[in-house]
Amino acid sequence: MVTKAITAALDEELARDERVFVMGVDVEAALMGRTSGLATKYPGRIRNTPISEHATLGAGVGAAATGMRPVVDLMMSNFLYVAFDQLANNAGKLRYMMGGSLSCPLTIMVSTGAPGGMAAQHSDSPYAQVINLGGIKVLLPTTPADAKGMLKSAIRDPNPVLFLVHSGVGAIRGEVPDGEHLVPLGSARIAREGEDVTVVGLGVMVHRAVSAAEQLEAEGTSVEVIDPRSLHPLDYDTIFASVEKTGRLVVVDEARRSCSLGSEIVARVAVEAFGSLKAPPRLIANPDVHVPFAPELERQVIPQVEDIAESIRSLTAAVAGR
């Protein structure tokens, strides 16, 4: 499971490097499930904080700048906003403003996306905003193997890294390689190979895209699904190569569409791989509304498997002979 893979990654990095520690609300009791069992194994290094996101993240910045490797767990993406000054004006900017004389090897961990029934203040996808702040790497793994390998890489990375745990993938199961498993940041994963259309998915949308791809395969359309998994830096080359092959692009992002990362991916392909496209690229994203509480309303605003399948069908309707 992704959550267990995260715990394993933390365990290994805590064991490997005495500078690593975790702080956040209720990390000792592992309220979010990510730090289960670690408080007793690493006394003093899994530190419960008050509900003080600003000071907690700022203390993470200060500790990182002075020889430690903090992992600041702020629980959920919406709570990042409470600490936004330290994120926007400090973590990502101090190194640049100070001409490289300090670094901030800080990992920030939050859940992202809609867990279901949690409504607007507990369901956001903040990655586009954070990417645009500059100076902060952003990761969104969707499998246990990637969660483990990328969190380990994030902790070892000398830069501030926002490590996102998508609410929809916590319970996703998958093989995790034995031994030391590190995933380099900035490389995409091809979740499923195909020939007729490229679907780029973010977070749990990767899994929904794979489900849609299975439906479409039965209908005679071959769908390639790409999981960028590292959102900043993002491996555009893998996406361009795929679009070169298929000529068609659908991007699925669980985020309000305006200024979304999905729209950035569409724009980059349109600008830099326009010649490869046989049809205009598609973006499936939340409309510019908040995530509602009622399940039928929530299902309406968040992309579902059927939305993805329908978009692919209409995009490939003109494929000759299939």
Added chain:
Amino acid sequence: MPNDGAAEVDTVARDGVDIELGLEILRRMLRIRRFEERVEALHGSGELLGAVHLYVGQEGVAGAVCAALRDDDFITSNHRGHGHVVGKGGELSRCMAELFARSTGYCGGKGGSMHLADMSLGIIGANGIVGAGIPIATGAALSSSMRGTDQVSVCFFGDGAANEGSFHESLNLAAIWSLPVVYVCENNGWGEATRMEVVTARGAIAPRAEAYGIPSATVDGNDALAVHAVASTAIARARAGEGPTLIEAMTRRMHEHSQGSEMILGRMRPDEELDLWRARDPIAALRSKLAGAGAEASELDALDESITAEAHAAVEFARSSPHPDPASAFTDVWADDADATGGAAS
């Protein structure tokens, strides 16, 4: 364990003046003053760009506190940061070169006045966001306490910053974790164009410590030896693992909030107020005390002259330094991936 209530730390009445200590503090204060005088002239003539927030008048705080610190202790600073950076031992040449936006500046020309930093002296930087340095200093204290060193962190901030949420969150955190941090609030009576009392409940900062069970002290920020005594006590407490202290140092800046703001805001402070504080100039006061304790006037003059020369030399160094390489606009977003795997530079 946090202290119970806000025990006032007495300002130590100094019957005798430690001349050697006094000279060290004076040296730091003069370096700040002579540097700022150059900056004032250069900004006024248009040779320096951007905003500068001068520290003139407050030298008693930075000079005295930094004299009580080791090079490996940490400080964070604010937009009025030349005083703290120079007070901690920052090189005048590299500070000035940064203000001149040259590649030899502390930030390679990429930060300017509000982002001077020197990690070799534990200066985690001046910061342009009011209150941002408070959690950062708290984290530096957390770092030394977890690493098991006896390094202390000092956070310099103003009366305005004490109304930021970051102040309250940080004091609470430092109190519950008994962190080795000294919070030094320079109460200069004014936040830009507004009197401190108008925007600050109870009109004082030190009493806030009581809410967090932290000891506090209020001290005359223009009596450098008194500041040093109070700061030394707080720093010793922190170094001994006894937790944080809040110091409120009463002082005044002699210039407006930032150079040029006078044109927009006019002179906000009445002449009587400025005259009163000019008469209490901390450098003149310390000189006078040292002279009274037997320091030779010629020695004091020689100190001032050599520092003045250092400040002028810093200007010449800056003026003759190269401008930044255009390619440097694109560097230092990311640190080198020394022990990460892959980690693409973007």
